[in-house]
Amino acid sequence: xxxxxxNTPRSASGKAPHxxxxxxxxxxxxxxxxxxxxxxxxxxxxxxxxxRFRRHRPAVVSGxxxxxxxxxxxxxxxxxxxxxxxxxSRYIFAAxxxxxxxxxxxxxxxxxxxxxxxxxxxxxxxxxxxxxTKPQPLRFFCLGxxxxxWGMIEGSFHFVCPPEGGTFFWLGTDRLGRDMxxxxxxxxxxxxxxxxxxxxxxxALALVLGGLAGYxxxxxxxxxQRITEIIKSFPHLPLWLALSAALPVTWSPLLVYxxxxxxxxxxxxxxxxxx
Numbered sequence: 001x002x003x004x005x006x007n008t009p010r011s012a013s014g015k016a017p018h019x020x021x022x023x024x025x026x027x028x029x030x031x032x033x034x035x036x037x038x039x040x041x042x043x044x045x046x047x048x049x050x051x052r053f054r055r056h057r058p059a060v061v062s063g064x065x066x067x068x069x070x071x072x073x074x075x076x077x078x079x080x081x082x083x084x085x086x087x088x089s090r091y092i093f094a095a096x097x098x099x100x101x102x103x104x105x106x107x108x109x110x111x112x113x114x115x116x117x118x119x120x121x122x123x124x125x126x127x128x129x130x131x132x133t134k135p136q137p138l139r140f141f142c143l144g145x146x147x148x149x150w151g152m153i154e155g156s157f158h159f160v161c162p163p164e165g166g167t168f169f170w171l172g173t174d175r176l177g178r179d180m181x182x183x184x185x186x187x188x189x190x191x192x193x194x195x196x197x198x199x200x201x202x203x204a205l206a207l208v209l210g211g212l213a214g215y216x217x218x219x220x221x222x223x224x225q226r227i228t229e230i231i232k233s234f235p236h237l238p239l240w241l242a243l244s245a246a247l248p249v250t251w252s253p254l255l256v257y258x259x260x261x262x263x264x265x266x267x268x269x270x271x272x273x274x275x
Contacts, residue, residue, distance in 0.1 A: 076185045079160075084183045093175060094115060098113075100112065100113070110140075111136055113134060113136065116128070142160075169181070202268040202272060210273035
């Protein structure tokens with residue numbers, strides 16, 4: 001018997017299409033989820049964030065690079081070929097030495113050319129030019145200048161060392177003849193860790209003071225809120241500069257480091273504490 005319902009769509013032959021499922025009828029089929037859907041809806045917040053992070057390629061590349069940078073700060077003494085205070089009086093403002101692999105068509109491995117020193121007759125300025133006749137192979141995983149690992153353990157093992165009787169200034173030298181690459185590696189330890197330590201101290205202060213203000217309320221909350229308003233009313237950049245300049249000159253670099261982190265923590269906690 002043909003269905004004559006006016007709203008039923010019909011094919012070109014005039015017959016209504018008819019679909020029959022071979023599966024047994026299940027009244028709750030619309031409520032069932034696939035395995036992928038169930039995995040997604042049952043995932044926690046951290047897992048959802050991780051999945052989204054992995055799909056963002058620039059974020060993954062940046063995260064890996066940042067992780068490598070922070071790992072390098074743990075072994076700065078091992079990575080740097082020179083100590084940050086080592087001076088080379090013969091090589092002041094020396095140009096960077098390029099790392100080569102081939103010399104006259106032959107593979108020699110990583111090496112640098114020695115530097116020839118000349119002086120400009122007009123300006124008396126030193127001029128450093130590479131000597132292509134003297135390839136100097138670099139040494140890897142070698143014994144070099146002595147250092148104190150994190151100021152506690154004495155060692156002399158380096159990832160890369162200058163050639164025997166030669167120099168290796170990958171990024172050149174400064175006005176005192178100190179290797180720029182080594183100084184950057186050491187400076188990265190301070191630049192990268194000072195922010196983390198400062199944020200950790202700020203978070204701790206904000207958690208304690210903000211928690212006390214929210215828990216007790218009343219005059220405690222009023223005092224904490226007024227303190228945060230006073231600190232936030234000061235311009236941060238001039239205050240940072242003034243407090244940093246006020247640190248005693250006689251302090252060691254380690255004390256100055258901790259002093260700056262405490263200054264950053266004291267100035268950054270009000271925003272977190274109020275939130």
